[in-house]
Amino acid sequence: MEFISSRNNPKIKEVRLLKQSKIRRRGGFCIVEGIWHFIEAVESWKQGGYASLVRVFYAPKLLKSEIALQTIEEVSRRGVPCFSVEEVVFRSIAEKENPQGVLAIVRLRQPSLEELNLQESGWLVGLVEPQDPGNVGTILRTMDAVGACGLFLLDGGVDPFHPEVIRASMGAIFWIPVWRLSFQEMVEWAAYNDVRIYGTSAHATKLYTEIESYERPCLLLLGSEREGLTTPQRQACHELLRLPMCGRVSSLNLAVAAGVMLYHMHRKIG
Numbered sequence: 001m002e003f004i005s006s007r008n009n010p011k012i013k014e015v016r017l018l019k020q021s022k023i024r025r026r027g028g029f030c031i032v033e034g035i036w037h038f039i040e041a042v043e044s045w046k047q048g049g050y051a052s053l054v055r056v057f058y059a060p061k062l063l064k065s066e067i068a069l070q071t072i073e074e075v076s077r078r079g080v081p082c083f084s085v086e087e088v089v090f091r092s093i094a095e096k097e098n099p100q101g102v103l104a105i106v107r108l109r110q111p112s113l114e115e116l117n118l119q120e121s122g123w124l125v126g127l128v129e130p131q132d133p134g135n136v137g138t139i140l141r142t143m144d145a146v147g148a149c150g151l152f153l154l155d156g157g158v159d160p161f162h163p164e165v166i167r168a169s170m171g172a173i174f175w176i177p178v179w180r181l182s183f184q185e186m187v188e189w190a191a192y193n194d195v196r197i198y199g200t201s202a203h204a205t206k207l208y209t210e211i212e213s214y215e216r217p218c219l220l221l222l223g224s225e226r227e228g229l230t231t232p233q234r235q236a237c238h239e240l241l242r243l244p245m246c247g248r249v250s251s252l253n254l255a256v257a258a259g260v261m262l263y264h265m266h267r268k269i270g
Contacts, residue, residue, distance in 0.1 A: 040171030062101030121149035122217030137168025199237035
């Protein structure tokens with residue numbers, strides 16, 4: 001394996017470039033850092049998930065995990081370029097203050113909507129203009145836990161390749177497809193595929209506990225963190241549901257609200 005000892009190495013400069021959102025989005029690349037996330041990306045790559053390994057960097061003086069070292073050897077044998085990096089150089093590209101010594105560039109494959117098998121799961125989530133990458137990652141993690149099959153990021157918002165999305169998802173993003181669409185594109189897709197939209201809104205008259213069952217295929221729609229669903233967005237929903245607020249706060253954190261709804265749907269979905 002090639003040893004890199006300079007911060008000016010072109011491959012090290014490439015990692016720094018991928019810290020820019022526009023560069024990441026252009027090719028669908030993300031930076032995966034840490035032992036757990038790296039191994040999960042490798043498993044996705046091996047098992048036909050949405051992660052494709054581009055190259056791997058590791059610092060021998062920092063990386064002490066035998067499993068991680070064995071995994072690096074395995075992917076190197078399979079043809080993935082792997083680079084041994086001087087500790088000070090690795091620290092210059094790492095996000096964490098105390099890096100574990102392994103970092104990979106991963107390309108996330110984004111399938112077409114036609115590839116989505118609604119008969120297999122038929123349960124998606126749509127987020128309108130989400131702003132917090134930690135929330136998006138946490139929602140992906142919860143979706144994986146309950147078996148939801150895809151995420152729509154609607155009308156912009158968070159970069160799905162943001163490092164915090166990767167970390168907060170705990171690797172779920174390597175297994176769940178994410179699409180960036182306009183709200184209108186989502187509505188048209190849902191109508192064409194007979195997907196029922198369940199929206200959450202403080203304006204709803206029905207509590208989420210009042211619904212007996214959720215019809216598949218379906219989509220859970222959550223509005224922006226600041227404003228919730230607008231009037232036209234509420235009108236696009238087949239059902240509007242609200243979470244009860246018994247105290248002084250008027251709403252929950254987006255990821256918390258999604259978690260409550262997703263687990264309730266998990267129990268009630270047909």
